[in-house]
Amino acid sequence: MRTIPFVIALAVAVVLTGCAKDSGSDHEHGDGLTAHGVVTAFDGDLSVTNSFTILTEDGTELVFVPSPDATFHGGPMSHIRSHLVSGEPVSVEYVEEPDGTLTALSASDH
Numbered sequence: 001m002r003t004i005p006f007v008i009a010l011a012v013a014v015v016l017t018g019c020a021k022d023s024g025s026d027h028e029h030g031d032g033l034t035a036h037g038v039v040t041a042f043d044g045d046l047s048v049t050n051s052f053t054i055l056t057e058d059g060t061e062l063v064f065v066p067s068p069d070a071t072f073h074g075g076p077m078s079h080i081r082s083h084l085v086s087g088e089p090v091s092v093e094y095v096e097e098p099d100g101t102l103t104a105l106s107a108s109d110h
Contacts, residue, residue, distance in 0.1 A: 064104040
């Protein structure tokens, strides 16, 4: 299986690129929370992002649904798909909805 070595490589990349002071789990930032990690799944296409998953620096897997006006560095949220391919970590600002859904407000390079 080629998927398992890829996931292991991503996990190693997270450990090697993680911030020394920041575990990557939920941290308050303004009105929401921020998570840092590697994109491990993406549901969408080049123009639409339905959801995406990151593996945080502390090993937690978080699934996000972008808000309608969510952006990646001010551009389309679908750019996050390229981070699935490259393995470069991202930062996601989000809120947790009452039903437990994690709604991404914005994302950027980490």
